[in-house]
Structure formats: structure tokens, C-alpha cells
Amino acid sequence: MSGIRELLDDLSQFESTPEAVGYELRLDLADIVLRRLRELGWTQAQLADAAHMQSPFVTRIVHSAQNCTFDVAGRLLHALGAKAKLVEAATSCVETTNTGYAYVEESAGAVEQKTFPSASGATNYQLRIAAEAR
Amino acid sequence: MHEVTEVNFGVPCNTRVWLSRSAERAIQKFRRKGDPDGSFWKRLKRWAQNGFRLHEGPDGPIRLEWDGVYRVGPIDSLFRIIGFYENDSRAHFIGMDAFLKHGQQLTDGQKKRIDAVAAIKRDGNWRKTENVRYPRIAR
Numbered sequence: 001m002s003g004i005r006e007l008l009d010d011l012s013q014f015e016s017t018p019e020a021v022g023y024e025l026r027l028d029l030a031d032i033v034l035r036r037l038r039e040l041g042w043t044q045a046q047l048a049d050a051a052h053m054q055s056p057f058v059t060r061i062v063h064s065a066q067n068c069t070f071d072v073a074g075r076l077l078h079a080l081g082a083k084a085k086l087v088e089a090a091t092s093c094v095e096t097t098n099t100g101y102a103y104v105e106e107s108a109g110a111v112e113q114k115t116f117p118s119a120s121g122a123t124n125y126q127l128r129i130a131a132e133a134r
Numbered sequence: 135m136h137e138v139t140e141v142n143f144g145v146p147c148n149t150r151v152w153l154s155r156s157a158e159r160a161i162q163k164f165r166r167k168g169d170p171d172g173s174f175w176k177r178l179k180r181w182a183q184n185g186f187r188l189h190e191g192p193d194g195p196i197r198l199e200w201d202g203v204y205r206v207g208p209i210d211s212l213f214r215i216i217g218f219y220e221n222d223s224r225a226h227f228i229g230m231d232a233f234l235k236h237g238q239q240l241t242d243g244q245k246k247r248i249d250a251v252a253a254i255k256r257d258g259n260w261r262k263t264e265n266v267r268y269p270r271i272a273r
Contacts, residue, residue, distance in 0.1 A: 043193070
């Protein structure tokens with residue numbers, strides 16, 4: 001078996017574990033934080049200041065190296081002027097609010113997260129949960 | 135001539151990752167000993183999906199070393215993939231080498247390995263190979 005093939009098989013096994021579901025959320029949170037930092041032109045240190053957190057903690061979040069509670073994720077997102085919600089990845093979903101809308105779409109097994117900033121500046125994001133039939 | 139093979143993650147990737155045999159071997163070795171839960175590999179997949187550009191920066195997991203050579207590695211690991219982009223579009227990352235750092239600082243030997251990757255990039259001494267180990271579409 002080739003090395004890459006073996007690694008991909010390992011990855012496939014890991015992705016079928018309960019831990020992988022939580023890990024996906026870490027990755028999603030890091031994605032949202034990074035995209036919003038880019039939009040705002042902020043550094044990770046500026047986010048840490050705004051969220052009253054230590055800069056190394058924010059860096060670990062960005063690297064998906066840190067587990068965190070929903071409350072901590074909420075503080076980070078609030079500091080970034082973003083909102084997030086959990087949705088089922090397998091379900092195409094459109095969310096409309098007074099401040100904007102966002103949706104998740106799935107095609108050919110790939111889930112794409114699309115977000116649209118609102119007129120008020122707040123951004124709605126969706127954290128997705130991988131919902132696969134076992 | 136150094137040959138690189140694409141890592142087919144099975145999802146659309148904004149940055150497609152290619153690995154040399156030596157990088158592949160180093161990743162395999164690290165996977166067995168240093169990455170039992172596959173988190174490094176999983177993150178690499180996500181970064182490739184997003185495109186490496188999003189994760190670049192002085193505090194990001196993808197950082198410029200020198201001479202156009204980048205290192206890929208999260209903060210909670212000392213494992214690094216060393217490589218370069220095929221061009222400015224950042225659509226293809228060529229992972230030419232990989233190693234596990236012994237501490238925060240690079241050793242002289244590791245710096246020389248990064249220099250060697252820079253030389254491969256400068257001289258264009260590499261090429262993509264079709265991955266015959268994956269099923270091919272019949273013509």
C-alpha cells in the first residue's frame with residue numbers, strides 16, 4: 001500500500017470517530033475566526049485584547065490546537081462582531097435574519113459554508129455538524 | 135529530478151498538496167509515532183480545502199521561512215512540512231521535505247534541508263507525477 005494511501009485511510013478511520021465530530025467544530029471555529037480577522041484587518045493579538053484573552057490562547061484556537069467551551073467561543077465571536085450557529089451539514093439550510101443571512105450547502109460530498117455580511121456590520125456564521133448516516 | 139505526487143483528499147481543495155517520497159515517508163513515520171489521533175493530517179486536509187493563503191502569517195501554521203520556502207505545522211506540534219508554492223496563485227503546494235524539530239529552534243542540519251528545498255525550487259528541479267496508485271479514468 002502506498003504511503004499516501006495509507007495516510008488517507010488512517011484519516012478516513014479517524015473521521016469516523018466521535019472525537020472527530022468535535023474536532024471538526026474546532027476547525028470550523030478556527031476558519032470563522034481567521035476569515036473574520038481578515039475582514040477586520042485585525043491581528044490575533046488585537047482579537048485577544050478585544051476578547052480579554054491571552055494572545056497564545058487565541059493562537060491555539062486559530063491552529064485548532066485548543067479545545068474550548070461554547071462560552072469562550074461566544075466571547076471570541078462577539079469580539080469579532082460575528083454570530084454563529086450549529087447546523088446539520090447534510091441539510092442545506094438558509095438562515096435569514098434582520099442582520100443578514102448565511103447558508104451551508106452540500107454538493108458532491110463537499111460542504112461549503114457561505115456567509116453574507118449584513119448591512120449593520122454583524123456577520124452571521126454557521127458552525128456545521130457533520131451528520132453522516134452510520 | 136525530484137518527483138512529487140498529489141495527496142488526493144477526496145474533496146475540492148483551493149491549495150492542492152503534492153509530496154515527494156521523502157516527505158511522504160517522514161509524514162508516515164510521524165503519523166505512527168507523533169500523531170496517533172491524526173489531527174495533523176486532518177488539519178492539513180482542512181487547510182488545503184480552505185487554501186493555504188488563509189492560514190499563512192506570522193502566527194499561522196503556514197509561514198515563510200526564506201527564499202520562497204514555507205513550513206507547514208501547527209503550534210502544538212514540532213513536525214514541519216517544508217515546501218513551496220508552484221506559483222503565486224498558491225493553488226499547488228509542493229511538499230519536498232518534512233522533519234520533526236527537536237526544539238523551538240531549527241538545527242543547522244534542518245536549516246540546510248530548507249536551503250536544499252530552496253535550491254530545488256530555484257532550479258526547478260522537480261516535477262509532478264501522475265499518481266498511478268489511484269484508479270485512473272479510462273480514456
